[in-house]
Amino acid sequence: MPKIVGAETLAPDINKIVVEAPQIASKASAGQFVVLRVDEQGERIPLTIFDWDSGEGTIDLVFLKVGTSTQKLGRLKAGDTLADILGPLGKPFPVKKYGKIACVGGGLGIPAIHPIARAMRQAGNEVVSVVGARTRQLMILSDEMSCASDSLLMCSDDGSCGVKGFVTNVLTDVLDDLDLVVAVGPVKMMEAVAELTRNKADTIVSLNPVMVDGTGMCGACRVKVGGQVKFACVDGPDFNAHQVDFKELWNKNNQYVESERHSMKCWGRGND
Ligand SMILES: Cc1cc2nc3c(=O)[nH]c(=O)nc-3n(C[C@H](O)[C@H](O)[C@H](O)COP(=O)(O)OP(=O)(O)OC[C@H]3O[C@@H](n4cnc5c(N)ncnc54)[C@H](O)[C@@H]3O)c2cc1C
Ligand code: FES
Known part of the structure; x- marks a missing residue:
């Protein structure tokens, strides 16, 4: 069973774990993900x-404790084990020389944009990273992002870290001479970036629909891109932002809110 060899808290409700997974570590590329189960009864996340x-x-994972599975994961310490872990999944990000690019990460999009920014810089691109969080406390991985970028621009909703405002406010100021924008974060953030860059810069987003098997078998991660149905786990997770049906993605991701709340309530009762 995959063993956790390191665990730390990065910010309130945001943890990092290091997992022993030699086969995944030997094949991983920027933009890829894993699907894991914390215990035999748990769901795949x-x-x-x-x-x-x-x-x-080893591989490093950074996660927000948002519901039952991530809360359970956040309780594990070095020496504990996971039930199973599968990966690397998804297509690697299309890393090549584009020129000057912006890597935009919002909230838990920051750990996802980090390996992409690093690989794009190694490929010879000039990387301007734009990262945003609600408050200074939630601004994670700024040292890592700084190392992965030629320049790092930060913003927060309340102005406690960097510019006061959203990543789109900051991106507006650097948009003129960009060859590519890559954005990862909440659906509404990626949609706003796509609207801002339409007809101005090619833009790629990394989509986060609900996934179950992560291997193209169950159909849970269906998204519409350019009018066609795609499975984000095998056809993505990266897609042309200007062709994504964000409204459908938003509605699908909110479909399970009630059952997730119920699951959290039941688990909470047993863990008070
Ligand atoms: C490709 C991909 C990469 C991701 N990478 C990260 C990451 O690096 N760090 C991180 O914190 N989160 C990441 N997520 C989101 C993460 O999978 C969910 O937060 C997690 O599954 C929530 O499970 P839960 O039981 O704790 O919460 P729940 O209460 O079950 O759900 C809370 C919210 O999480 C989302 N979610 C729930 N189940 C799934 C699922 N099976 N697949 C996708 N989303 C789900 C939904 O939006 C839901 O409303 C990623 C999602 C995808 C699709
Ligand atoms: S998660 Fe099952 S098809 Fe993508």
């Missing part, structure tokens, strides 16, 4: 591979 070390045979 997808998490982006934030970092990996093929020498040590």
